[in-house]
Amino acid sequence: MYGLHQAPRAWYGTLSKYLLTNGFQRGTIEQTLFVKRKRGDFILVRVYVDDIIFGSSNPQLCKEFEAFMHEKFQMSAMGEYSQWVERFMNYLKEQTDGEAMINSIKNGDQPLHRVTQVGPIGTKWVLKNKKDERGIVIRNKARLVAQGHTQEEGIDSEEVFTPVARIEAIRLFLTYASFMGFTVYQMDVKSAFLYGTIDEEVYVMQPPGFQDPEFPARVYKVEMEMYRLHQAPRAWYGTLSKYLLTNGFQRGTIDQTLFIKKHRGDFILIQVYVDDIIFGSSNPQLCREFEALMHEKFQMSAISELNFFVSLQVLQKKDGIFLSQDKYVGDILKKFRYSDVRSANTPTDKENPWGKDGTGKDVDLHLYRSMIGSLMYLTASRPDIMFAVCACARHQVTPKESHLHTVKRIFRYLKVHSKLGIWYPKDSPFDLVAYSDSDYGGATQDRKSTTGGCQFLGRRLISWQCKKQTIVATSTTKAEYVAAASGCGQVLWIQNQLLDYGNNFINTKIYIDNKSAICIVKNLVYHSDIC
Numbered sequence: 001m002y003g004l005h006q007a008p009r010a011w012y013g014t015l016s017k018y019l020l021t022n023g024f025q026r027g028t029i030e031q032t033l034f035v036k037r038k039r040g041d042f043i044l045v046r047v048y049v050d051d052i053i054f055g056s057s058n059p060q061l062c063k064e065f066e067a068f069m070h071e072k073f074q075m076s077a078m079g080e081y082s083q084w085v086e087r088f089m090n091y092l093k094e095q096t097d098g099e100a101m102i103n104s105i106k107n108g109d110q111p112l113h114r115v116t117q118v119g120p121i122g123t124k125w126v127l128k129n130k131k132d133e134r135g136i137v138i139r140n141k142a143r144l145v146a147q148g149h150t151q152e153e154g155i156d157s158e159e160v161f162t163p164v165a166r167i168e169a170i171r172l173f174l175t176y177a178s179f180m181g182f183t184v185y186q187m188d189v190k191s192a193f194l195y196g197t198i199d200e201e202v203y204v205m206q207p208p209g210f211q212d213p214e215f216p217a218r219v220y221k222v223e224m225e226m227y228r229l230h231q232a233p234r235a236w237y238g239t240l241s242k243y244l245l246t247n248g249f250q251r252g253t254i255d256q257t258l259f260i261k262k263h264r265g266d267f268i269l270i271q272v273y274v275d276d277i278i279f280g281s282s283n284p285q286l287c288r289e290f291e292a293l294m295h296e297k298f299q300m301s302a303i304s305e306l307n308f309f310v311s312l313q314v315l316q317k318k319d320g321i322f323l324s325q326d327k328y329v330g331d332i333l334k335k336f337r338y339s340d341v342r343s344a345n346t347p348t349d350k351e352n353p354w355g356k357d358g359t360g361k362d363v364d365l366h367l368y369r370s371m372i373g374s375l376m377y378l379t380a381s382r383p384d385i386m387f388a389v390c391a392c393a394r395h396q397v398t399p400k401e402s403h404l405h406t407v408k409r410i411f412r413y414l415k416v417h418s419k420l421g422i423w424y425p426k427d428s429p430f431d432l433v434a435y436s437d438s439d440y441g442g443a444t445q446d447r448k449s450t451t452g453g454c455q456f457l458g459r460r461l462i463s464w465q466c467k468k469q470t471i472v473a474t475s476t477t478k479a480e481y482v483a484a485a486s487g488c489g490q491v492l493w494i495q496n497q498l499l500d501y502g503n504n505f506i507n508t509k510i511y512i513d514n515k516s517a518i519c520i521v522k523n524l525v526y527h528s529d530i531c
Helices: 009-022 059-072 079-097 099-107 167-180 232-245 284-297 324-335 365-378 383-393 403-414 475-503 515-522 524-529
Strands: 033-038 041-048 051-056 121-131 136-144 184-189 258-263 266-273 278-282 300-305 312-317 320-324 421-425 434-440 450-457 462-466 511-512
Touching: 009 033, 009 041, 041 059, 051 059, 167 184, 167 266, 167 278, 167 320, 167 421, 167 450, 167 462, 167 475, 184 284, 232 258, 232 266, 258 475, 266 284, 278 284, 284 300, 324 365, 324 403, 365 383, 365 403, 383 403, 383 450, 383 462, 421 462, 434 475, 450 475, 462 475, 475 511, 475 515, 511 515
Parallel strands: 434 511
Antiparallel strands: 033 041, 041 051, 121 136, 184 278, 184 300, 258 266, 266 278, 312 320, 320 421, 434 450, 450 462
8 A cells, every 4th residue: 555664665576576577687786777688679667666767779669568567557657758757856846845956957967865955154263372381371362263063964064084193103203203313393384274175065154243234144155174163174184195295205004194205215204183293304404394395385383392292291302202291280180179189199099999889979970070081181191090090980970979089099199290201211222012911800890801001112111001891701811811912903003103114023022921811822723712
């Protein structure tokens, strides 16, 4: 019956079966196309639900098809294709508010689809004080930005993904710089996102305070990217990468934000983090040439030695590089009012197991998550709090008083150890070594184990991990094996990254403190025992 969900499928099954049993062949890709060949001629049949169009190189085949259909079905109308198109257009006009769509179909301007109205996006002014690594205001900035949170995927934007450098890639860049002994510089492109070109049709409202009194309802069409549009980072990355590639640079194999150029035995490395750029070279002349190259295309506001990048304070010395976040530590202590509390010597208390207080009082969910988010950002240079922060992060759904007490202890620990960081010495060897470890059933709620690992280049710590495993290990061997597999994945990423730098570390040692797990790793026959 008409209106039943099964009706179109049942009709198509009956029709296709009838055509196939009478010598027609169904299209390989298009299942609504049927073809029949006869003595060098052919007939094509196209089915659109209960409407059928057909044509042939021999008019006799059309007459035979008409008689053939009359034998099985009762036909109500049969005419030329133009009549069918007219009926189809009338159907569209009845079913949709489709005048614009129908006109575009008749003119051949665009394929058949429902026309959607793209609404204008609001704008606002952002006033900000730009500070240096010491917290001193160096510039007052005013920027007109779009309210990108109102954009809808598929209407206001299509593809918005853009490559972003991992924090491990930045530490690896600085590690290599300390080993090679060259200076790392930072570059700031003034209003970088405005250099990107936009593909979609986007409109924005008139800026607050600058509306046209005669035409207050008019909007602006965006030709170049604006800050906070979802497409802005992708457009800027496309513009920058295209410019670098056309000037002799090569993109990293694994890291799409790394660009390398080699010249007569020397090289220059460029790492891009959204609109921030750091670079260094074995030959200072290549740095000057790169600076001139960027000035030709973009307006640069600052080029100097790297000292502050992605909240990392970078101190470059003759004997190495020191990374810290003591300014950020001071900011979060002030934000959560822990500047004057008593200090703690360790980030965790062994007397208070994680998550033991499952029936305690609930705490402010937003406060707890804000504190965890601030601490997670700090783990970029503080592996000493990694385990404690990750353990507290597991309770963000329903945090209790005991969990908040544990988080507070981390802040008390940071108060007295705010200036700790990572040291990358210049005279250390450059050998990749990894360590893997795991506890057994450390999570009290679900008895899952926690994976821990770290990777060194000589005496330089470049990466560390602490994460609860996704499976429940039934033995210490399985827990250690899962941790080793996770560490091996990180080592493979570092190896591929270092290949772009020109270093091959195929034979990398991974230290595991479980003999059973080592035996399984070395002998592929035992791998099935883990599953």
